[in-house]
Amino acid sequence: MYVGVDVGTSLVKAAAFDAGGRPLAVESRPVGLSFRAGLVEQDMEEVYAAVAAVLTALTAAVPDPVELVGLTGQGDGVWLVDGEGMPMRAAASWMDGRAHELLGRWQADGTFEEVFRRTGGAMFPGSPGPLLAWLDRHEPGSLDSAATALYCKDMVFERLTGVRATDVSDASMPFLDPRTRTYDDRVLELLGLTHRRRLLPPVGDPLPVGRTLGGGLPLDTPIANGPYDLAACALGAGLTGPGDGLLIVGTCLAALVATTDLDLTGEPAGLYISTDRPGFWLRAMPAMVGTAALDWVLSTTGVRHDEVDALLDAAPPGANGVRVLPYFAPSGERAPFVEPRLRAELTGVCLESTRGDLVRAVCEGIGYAARHCLEAAGLKGSLAVCGGGTRSPAWMRLLADVLGRPLRVVEGEVGARGAVLAAAERHGIALDRAAWTEPTAVVRPDPGRAAYYTGGYEDHLSRLASARERARH
Template structure:
């Protein structure tokens, strides 16, 4: 039995697989996000406790001995730990928006672009650069008390294995401090962000990924376990996206577009990032938009619709949702892909007294599809496209998405991130697994030519509305800057 552990933003999962890649069992437990005033934090002890619980439940259900385990999890954010991997304060999530004013300053003075030109990382408020700089200014004692500023899976790995020293991997380190050419930290970026004096907080990069053995919490003592890659590149592995030009769309809480590449193009509009992988010279061009299924969840909760009603509602209203349109930029920290705009917000237009819940649901699903197309085009998709994530549970949404994207979808269901974590662990330990069998798609969804042509026009309109929205936001910020007092 092989076990993949995926420490997600809102759900922690553990999945068991047999040697052929068949999913034997999955255990999951939700974890809380604490939202207050633009800040989004998580209790590290709750997160680690959820990992141990799902592993206990999984191994109780499936009696086979565990041969190997792989760990993945959410990226970005700041997880401050002491030398034993214990929390110094609550973790600041990748969804956190407190550093947006600092990012505004870096966007204006050229720091943001300078970092992108060095590392291929377009910072956003919830990535470690802005968050560490904010903490250094407002909570320096927290940084003083920490042994390391790590990522979610790194904290879990140290606790599971009892490792004497916390490390990270090249994928998590890619945002925003890693030089993708040397695969080491760029000291110049630390200086640009005013963090050179906090250099010791960056965990050493284990290249290839770190290995250890469990100490008996959740899994029996002595099980080999690996740390990484984080959830985006792990999902690419789990979906079989390894050939240059092939892509993956993760329709989850975050809407992430990934394209495999051997190129490194640091020109153009700074956005997204290049994620280094365990294979030197092989990268993922990643454009992870802030909000995916979370936008649909908001509409469902606001209108009182249950998830199981979505497919039926999508059938009730035609493409175009009777004129209702949604720009799906719902994150409190704005958008980060395929552009960076910390102040962009969602827009709902075309609503009248005749609009229905079905119109709203279809409009947000179409809007998410347009945002996905924007990201995939910017990422350089030229090959096949795999799709995974919670959104794949809706067949009607997948058909709509194929039409909006105008291309076939290789739908890969199940715990794709956990599957990728196992494949990474197997490669690291030299365990021969049949990767094509492990990553075979569940189904292939073909687009309808007539609807695809309709949505091609809708996509052009979406881009026009987005340009107008960003222009309005810029004018409003400029007007505000002229009239604001000393405290904003």
């Protein structure tokens, strides 16, 4: 069997597949996030323990020999470890907002734009550049004593194998030159981090590989580290042709478009993710909040997840005038623009508004944000969709209407599939990619509703422009 491990922000999963890509079993464990005054952190020991637990349970449930393991996980943030790969402090999450003032200064003095023009990555508060610079100013001791500033999956990989390395996809933000596929020392200089260069892990190109030392897997099992979750989902959803796109409706709402054109002009936003294919990138617009926005509305209104479809079907397009700008993250928004102080807005509510109106309004708002991201990323071809949001058929119908295009729905553990496909290619194992990435459904838009939502999208952009202006003042 082939095993893919996906170390998500709130859930760690391990999935087993046979050689044809058919799922054999999935194990998952939740992991916590700590929110405090703009700081969002995770306990690295808890995350690694969850990885070991899902792997132990998976190999017990499916006793077939493990042929190969692929590893993926959440990107960005800062995961400081010592020379043995052990945690030096809590990990700063990609959702963290502590560096927003520092980022604001970089936006004002041109540093932010210059970094984008060099790397194709628009920094946001939870990306490694601002976080490392903040720690250098406020917690220099933690950096002095650390051996490496890793990404999430790299921390797990080092604990499983003893190998210290990242891959080109995770390294893409914000220090990697996408043309040379090596760290750009000028970027470190611009961010005041030249003296911290030693903390950057070696970039494995192609993917770093190793053999397991334990952690719930048989000793000496071959494992590949990466790509990180956005790029892994692109592989798992069959995204291979330039112009084709993927929308990940998960905690983070991520829009990806495959491209062979490295265009570093235009508004600095999102990033170019380098892949194992030189000259082939993923233009990524990873918005800060996806299903997390819906989860907040559900918890606030007392609606259960199994009630969502019925509520969506009962409320009409436009949600009876209720409208949501879905920018709920404490660190603002990062794609398709960077606005650290932007916050969510809920308008049009009255005593006649229902829970269904609120649920539909936030789902429509997320759909408009997705359309904005996909347009900015340059979508021209087909569109696949994956992530937890695909479990709601009503939301998929709504998304197809808002986006005005068919959706190739790819369900299951798409990131884990992509991690296995990447690991197999790295190890020279031939797998049938078409079979592994076959969509489970195609959802087509209703022409009438799609026309309605074209007007709704223009209204969304107008309200967003006003909200961004207020956030700056």
